[in-house]
Amino acid sequence: MGRPLxxxxxxxxxxxxxxxxxxxxxxxxxxxxxxxxxMFVVKYLSERGYKVFPINPGRAGQLVAGVKAYAQLKDxxxxxxxxxxxxxxxxxPQILDEVLALSPLPKIFWMQLGVVNEEAAARxxxxxxxxxxxxxPKIEYGRLSREIGxxxxxxxxxxxxxxxxxxxxxxxxxxxxxxxxxx
Numbered sequence: 060m061g062r063p064l065x066x067x068x069x070x071x072x073x074x075x076x077x078x079x080x081x082x083x084x085x086x087x088x089x090x091x092x093x094x095x096x097x098m099f100v101v102k103y104l105s106e107r108g109y110k111v112f113p114i115n116p117g118r119a120g121q122l123v124a125g126v127k128a129y130a131q132l133k134d135x136x137x138x139x140x141x142x143x144x145x146x147x148x149x150x151x152p153q154i155l156d157e158v159l160a161l162s163p164l165p166k167i168f169w170m171q172l173g174v175v176n177e178e179a180a181a182r183x184x185x186x187x188x189x190x191x192x193x194x195x196p197k198i199e200y201g202r203l204s205r206e207i208g209x210x211x212x213x214x215x216x217x218x219x220x221x222x223x224x225x226x227x228x229x230x231x232x233x234x235x236x237x238x239x240x241x242x
Contacts, residue, residue, distance in 0.1 A: 086145060112135045
């Protein structure tokens, strides 16, 4: 996978490598409202085969998008591969402290769109973790698997026709080595 040189831009191979190897994700800041972006990330990643652990003290023991929530990272009963942070940038150092106390240490420390903390990134990388900032794993998965382009999004083509529905259920594409980015 390798570490990026900077956090302004990530190569598709770096992001794909993360999403291909991660099996479990803790979503810190999984919101109370079922219409919040963090809920959609929990649901989306769960539907793509990731084991997801919503982290929210106010929802511990409850279901978030059909998945049991935990109060703190240390309460998760199994190893976590990636921590996805849905909190303000100034809360990141404290969250990283919790992450660094886990054993085994997660491989990835991911900060959501709008969340950037260079000092915490440097600490996480010094501890041996790969870091992603200001990105959403749901969006990146959809972009790299080409799910985003299925209904006309990002195709530069406008139409008043509704897209043809494919069979029932959620369409699941994989991020295999044969999948190339649309860019």
